[in-house]
Amino acid sequence: MVFDKIDKMGDYEQIIFCNDKESGLKAIIAIHDTTLGPALGGCRIWNYDSEEEALIDAMRLAKGMTYKNAAAGLNIGGGKSVIIADPKKDKTEALLRAFGRYVESLNGRYITAADVGSGPEDLDIIYQETDYVVGISESYGSSGDPSPVTAFGVYRAMMRTAKEAFGDDSLKGKTIAIQGCGSVAYTLCKHLHEAGAKMIVTDIDKEAMERVVKDFGAETVEPDKIYEVEADIFAPCALGAILNDETIPKLKVKAICGSANNQLEDIEKHGKMLKDRGIVYAPDFIANAGGVINVADELEGYNRERALAKASTIYDQMGLVFDIAREENITTAEAADRMAEERIAAMKEIRSNFIRTEHNILSRR
Numbered sequence: 001m002v003f004d005k006i007d008k009m010g011d012y013e014q015i016i017f018c019n020d021k022e023s024g025l026k027a028i029i030a031i032h033d034t035t036l037g038p039a040l041g042g043c044r045i046w047n048y049d050s051e052e053e054a055l056i057d058a059m060r061l062a063k064g065m066t067y068k069n070a071a072a073g074l075n076i077g078g079g080k081s082v083i084i085a086d087p088k089k090d091k092t093e094a095l096l097r098a099f100g101r102y103v104e105s106l107n108g109r110y111i112t113a114a115d116v117g118s119g120p121e122d123l124d125i126i127y128q129e130t131d132y133v134v135g136i137s138e139s140y141g142s143s144g145d146p147s148p149v150t151a152f153g154v155y156r157a158m159m160r161t162a163k164e165a166f167g168d169d170s171l172k173g174k175t176i177a178i179q180g181c182g183s184v185a186y187t188l189c190k191h192l193h194e195a196g197a198k199m200i201v202t203d204i205d206k207e208a209m210e211r212v213v214k215d216f217g218a219e220t221v222e223p224d225k226i227y228e229v230e231a232d233i234f235a236p237c238a239l240g241a242i243l244n245d246e247t248i249p250k251l252k253v254k255a256i257c258g259s260a261n262n263q264l265e266d267i268e269k270h271g272k273m274l275k276d277r278g279i280v281y282a283p284d285f286i287a288n289a290g291g292v293i294n295v296a297d298e299l300e301g302y303n304r305e306r307a308l309a310k311a312s313t314i315y316d317q318m319g320l321v322f323d324i325a326r327e328e329n330i331t332t333a334e335a336a337d338r339m340a341e342e343r344i345a346a347m348k349e350i351r352s353n354f355i356r357t358e359h360n361i362l363s364r365r
């Protein structure tokens with residue numbers, strides 16, 4: 001049954017089930033594709049309702065990382081890991097170090113990083129067991145928390161999305177409806193506030209929401225009302241699959257651009273629904289690539305200015321997606337997938353030759 005589930009979700013190179021009785025670790029590492037290089041993707045710590053739900057999430061996120069990394073022009077493949085645990089109660093040193101040993105056992109095929117439920121302090125513990133981790137604390141000479149660069153990339157993507165929807169990329173005077181007020185969304189709100197945008201926000205975490213209200217003068221709505229807000233741009237910055245049959249008809253915006261992963265519940269169906277409604281959709285794995293750009297820069301010896309400069313080019317990448325969609329009369333989601341797939345296909349041609357010892361992308365660390 002498990003293999004049937006994996007087969008239905010497409011071609012994956014490797015799925016690793018991690019079980020350590022002593023520490024209580026139950027985790028899944030999904031490696032989707034390593035054509036461009038070792039798989040890089042964060043470790044999500046979440047209290048899933050079932051192991052099947054965790055598997056599906058790991059696989060879905062891993063594939064998303066393959067496309068995100070390829071479209072961003074990075075020489076890394078796609079993977080993801082999930083730890084089935086409550087991030088507020090279950091994170092122990094033993095659990096995180098046990099996970100680090102599983103990562104180490106893959107000998108560089110998978111490089112882990114932060115994601116929902118994990119941060120630099122957790123990665124520091126994982127680092128005690130493996131070199132194959134990026135985004136650890138700055139005290140180690142690393143890049144630290146990637147969320148500010150993720151937010152900067154989303155901001156640049158939103159500028160280009162505004163240009164596509166409204167004719168110019170200024171966000172001054174625009175109303176942005178923001179779902180989620182976490183670390184990425186908070187920094188995004190800072191950029192938007194400085195740009196002169198008006199913000200309407202929501203979050204189930206009242207404390208996080210009130211922080212945005214206090215610091216940036218945002219208005220608030222109840223979580224289930226955010227889809228009905230009259231705004232210029234909707235920014236999903238929480239969990240995925242929120243653009244679906246139920247929510248899309250409620251939207252009163254001209255564009256969508258946010259940091260959440262896998263925003264479309266069904267890429268083909270819901271991408272077309274947005275296109276038919278005339279809503280400009282910024283594909284999420286293009287918009288939120290700043291974080292992985294930032295941590296991937298560690299593989300060359302971290303330089304923050306270089307990472308920010310690379311993240312700034314998300315503006316241009318988003319423009320290419322809109323151009324492809326317009327020229328070929330396809331959805332922007334399809335255009336983004338095509339851009340990533342074409343790069344991977346091109347690289348498969350030149351990497352088909354046998355090399356006994358592959359170039360080690362970690363050799364400069």
